Amino acid sequence: MPSTNTIIRFTTIAAIVCWLGLVMVDLMIGFELSNANVELGIPRFLPGIFLTGYIVSLFFHYEHRLAGADNLNFIELLWRVFVTGLIATIVSVFIQFFLSFMVSGSKLAEHDLLLSLLYHINIGLILAFVISTFLVWKKLILYQKTKSLLRTWQVFEYSFLASLLFHFIPHVRFDIPFSLIFAFLVALGLVITPNLKWVAFLNFKQKWKSILLILLILLYLGYFLIYLLDQRDNELLISDLSNHVSVLSIYTFIILYAISSLLVTLFNLPTTSVFEQKLEEVVNFQRLSQSGQTGQSQDEIYDLLLDSSMSASFATAAWFEFNHNNENTELITRNIKERELNNVRTAIQTQAEKKTKRPGISSRVSPRNDTLTENIKHSLFKSVLIYALEVQQEKIGTMVLLKEVSDGFNNDVVNIINTFGNQASVSIENYRLLQSAIENERYLEELNIAKRVHESLLPSTLESNEYFEITAFSKPADEVGGDYYDTHRISQDKFAMIIGDVSGKGTSAAFNMSQMKGVFHSLAQIDLDPREFLVKANHALGRCLERTSFITLSYFVLDTREKTIQFSRAGHCPSLYYDHSQLKLNFLESKGLGLGIIRNEEYCNYVEVNQINFKPGDLLVMYTDGITEAKTPTGEEFGYDRLKQIVNENIKKSARDIQKAIIDGLLEFTLADGIEDDYTTMILKFN
Amino acid sequence: MQISSVLEDGSYVITINGDVDASSSIMLDEAINKAIREGQQHILIDCVNLNYISSAGLGVFMSYIEELKAKNSRMVLFGLSERVENVFRVLGLDQLLNIMDTKDQAKQQAHG
Numbered sequence: 001m002p003s004t005n006t007i008i009r010f011t012t013i014a015a016i017v018c019w020l021g022l023v024m025v026d027l028m029i030g031f032e033l034s035n036a037n038v039e040l041g042i043p044r045f046l047p048g049i050f051l052t053g054y055i056v057s058l059f060f061h062y063e064h065r066l067a068g069a070d071n072l073n074f075i076e077l078l079w080r081v082f083v084t085g086l087i088a089t090i091v092s093v094f095i096q097f098f099l100s101f102m103v104s105g106s107k108l109a110e111h112d113l114l115l116s117l118l119y120h121i122n123i124g125l126i127l128a129f130v131i132s133t134f135l136v137w138k139k140l141i142l143y144q145k146t147k148s149l150l151r152t153w154q155v156f157e158y159s160f161l162a163s164l165l166f167h168f169i170p171h172v173r174f175d176i177p178f179s180l181i182f183a184f185l186v187a188l189g190l191v192i193t194p195n196l197k198w199v200a201f202l203n204f205k206q207k208w209k210s211i212l213l214i215l216l217i218l219l220y221l222g223y224f225l226i227y228l229l230d231q232r233d234n235e236l237l238i239s240d241l242s243n244h245v246s247v248l249s250i251y252t253f254i255i256l257y258a259i260s261s262l263l264v265t266l267f268n269l270p271t272t273s274v275f276e277q278k279l280e281e282v283v284n285f286q287r288l289s290q291s292g293q294t295g296q297s298q299d300e301i302y303d304l305l306l307d308s309s310m311s312a313s314f315a316t317a318a319w320f321e322f323n324h325n326n327e328n329t330e331l332i333t334r335n336i337k338e339r340e341l342n343n344v345r346t347a348i349q350t351q352a353e354k355k356t357k358r359p360g361i362s363s364r365v366s367p368r369n370d371t372l373t374e375n376i377k378h379s380l381f382k383s384v385l386i387y388a389l390e391v392q393q394e395k396i397g398t399m400v401l402l403k404e405v406s407d408g409f410n411n412d413v414v415n416i417i418n419t420f421g422n423q424a425s426v427s428i429e430n431y432r433l434l435q436s437a438i439e440n441e442r443y444l445e446e447l448n449i450a451k452r453v454h455e456s457l458l459p460s461t462l463e464s465n466e467y468f469e470i471t472a473f474s475k476p477a478d479e480v481g482g483d484y485y486d487t488h489r490i491s492q493d494k495f496a497m498i499i500g501d502v503s504g505k506g507t508s509a510a511f512n513m514s515q516m517k518g519v520f521h522s523l524a525q526i527d528l529d530p531r532e533f534l535v536k537a538n539h540a541l542g543r544c545l546e547r548t549s550f551i552t553l554s555y556f557v558l559d560t561r562e563k564t565i566q567f568s569r570a571g572h573c574p575s576l577y578y579d580h581s582q583l584k585l586n587f588l589e590s591k592g593l594g595l596g597i598i599r600n601e602e603y604c605n606y607v608e609v610n611q612i613n614f615k616p617g618d619l620l621v622m623y624t625d626g627i628t629e630a631k632t633p634t635g636e637e638f639g640y641d642r643l644k645q646i647v648n649e650n651i652k653k654s655a656r657d658i659q660k661a662i663i664d665g666l667l668e669f670t671l672a673d674g675i676e677d678d679y680t681t682m683i684l685k686f687n
Numbered sequence: 688m689q690i691s692s693v694l695e696d697g698s699y700v701i702t703i704n705g706d707v708d709a710s711s712s713i714m715l716d717e718a719i720n721k722a723i724r725e726g727q728q729h730i731l732i733d734c735v736n737l738n739y740i741s742s743a744g745l746g747v748f749m750s751y752i753e754e755l756k757a758k759n760s761r762m763v764l765f766g767l768s769e770r771v772e773n774v775f776r777v778l779g780l781d782q783l784l785n786i787m788d789t790k791d792q793a794k795q796q797a798h799g
């Protein structure tokens with residue numbers, strides 16, 4: 001498919017070639033006719049072919065030139081037609097001038113061939129003008145096309161092109177076949193003419209420009225028509241345009257459409273403003289509907305609503321009152337001062353009271369209860385429209401529009417205000433939803449970060465040696481947990497172990513836990529006895545914990561050479577110890593206050609340290625209160641006894657198996673549903 | 688959870704009905720705060736209908752220990768169920784807070 005530019009160039013050349021051919025052939029025939037003894041043997045149908053070729057080339061040329069005009073600017077199109085006509089007219093006038101003054105009287109002026117040539121130049125220009133105008137009219141007509149219109153136009157176009165061939169059939173101007181074809185084409189033209197919707201889209205200034213341009217175009221058309229009619233039946237002419245039914249029909253159509261456009265534009269001048277008004281309303285509506293999503297605040301939406309409503313109703317003044325964050329009433333005003341505003345409010349109030357005393361007084365309430373129009377007694381304003389803005393069945397503001405004439409708000413305006421109001425309401429709802437969605441996302445993001453922090457705080461490996469095996473399991477409640485456990489190898493034979501629970505949930509618990517980890521790893525290296533550890537840990541954490549936060553801990557120092565376990569308990573649930581030699585399973589008693597409760601040197605009085613000598617087969621079960629406080633759907637707690645029982649039943653197993661038994665028992669008990677807290681176990685079995 | 692506060696025979700009695708979890712602990716906080724602001728010297732906490740207390744609730748109690756001492760006020764809890772009392776004991780708060788069985792005992796402790 002050759003590009004548009006190529007086609008334009010090709011058709012330009014084709015047109016020029018055809019025109020030149022036409023001129024040559026006509027001149028030669030003319031010469032032949034006037035000199036009887038010359039025989040050039042030019043076939044008589046040749047001029048017709050060249051003329052047809054010329055017209056067809058022009059047709060495709062202008063069609064492709066206009067195809068580029070994608071942004072339909074009506075004035076621009078009219079302007080093009082005007083310019084083409086102007087050029088054609090100027091050249092034509094110049095030719096007349098040339099003939100009349102320059103060479104009048106001389107032999108040259110009478111010369112047939114020259115006259116013929118000049119005629120051909122004229123018709124070349126006229127045809128160019130006519131075809132280009134025809135195609136511009138096509139663009140205007142098909143501005144808002146329907147399928148049927150398109151089909152009708154295509155029939156018209158093809159008929160016109162087909163009628164070019166009629167020329168080759170011998171005929172006389174306006175004989176029966178000629179007249180029939182002419183009538184058919186003109187009738188089709190008349191059917192198509194009423195497609196003038198493009199006129200409605202012109203604003204006031206554009207309409208005046210169009211009127212001027214069309215008048216001038218009609219002027220050219222008239223001038224050319226006179227010329228053609230004047231020249232008809234001139235024996236010198238071989239190609240007489242007035243003999244071509246196609247040309248005549250098209251000419252008629254162009255004139256008809258131009259006149260219709262002129263009249264319609266003229267008569268639509270007074271109603272231009274209505275169309276523009278409607279257009280503006282639509283634009284305002286669109287702005288309102290997008291305002292919620294583009295992140296404009298509620299105040300900006302109120303502004304938009306107020307301005308749009310004022311413009312649509314031609315109100316002189318207006319205000320919007322609303323509750324800002326459920327506190328005081330705020331006002332947005334247009335063209336009215338607060339004092340005047342209060343006067344108007346009083347006037348409205350008076351009117352409302354009058355109405356309740358005498359029902360039936362004229363005041364219009366719209367079918368929906370949120371719009372009210374009223375005539376009021378006031379020095380300046382005579383009528384008022386009151387609109388209540390509701391979002392999700394909650395009244396959030398009132399808009400009042402004022403006009404200086406009575407009955408200033410008709411039904412049409414009330415409907416539009418309602419539409420605006422509804423859209424504003426939707427936008428505000430959207431805005432609120434968007435805000436809460438953003439907040440939610442922020443919250444989830446926070447939790448996500450805290451979860452990753454939490455995951456990084458738990459140990460990846462647990463320290464041990466050949467004297468014991470150790471295993472641990474921890475499951476956080478929400479995305480973030482507050483349980484903490486860890487081990488630290490102090491030396492070849494010495495290990496520190498810690499299990500703890502940071503009060504609270506969520507992000508603050510995670511942060512407290514990370515502080516705990518830091519404290520543990522710092523102090524564990526110093527090889528303190530457990531009581532000293534707790535005292536120092538309390539001192540360090542007391543500075544960073546929130547006012548109502550505390551941490552529970554159990555801290556163990558294991559010495560596999562001395563075979564001792566030293567431990568202290570700070571408010572944490574007491575660990576279970578199994579003495580293998582005595583076959584006794586008991587909770588380890590140890591006095592100890594949680595960390596962060598007493599944040600001064602008094603704390604050391606509230607913790608003690610204990611020692612156990614361990615033997616092979618002994619078992620130490622550490623856990624957090626997520627296990628003992630886990631509930632069934634009916635509210636029964638798992639409790640210390642049940643924990644002890646499960647450990648007892650599995651006492652011979654490995655640490656890992658015992659842990660699994662505890663977890664399984666826990667899940668079975670709570671029906672895998674009621675564990676709201678983090679839960680953790682850490683189990684040591686001595687080899 | 689509901690909290691009610693009454694002045695009774697020279698003691699300020701705060702009664703807790705229900706569970707004290709993270710959200711309702713704020714109410715408890717406000718109640719105790721109000722009592723201290725008003726300068727109450729003898730505060731009783733009725734825990735007869737206290738079913739469960741979370742670490743948030745425990746945190747509320749613990750946060751007022753210093754202030755009570757500074758203002759020379761006495762706060763006594765009474766009527767705790769075994770389960771709830773155990774929670775206080777494990778944490779060690781029983782060493783810092785006054786916990787009694789009955790209301791009369793609590794009154795005595797608060798004024799004694």
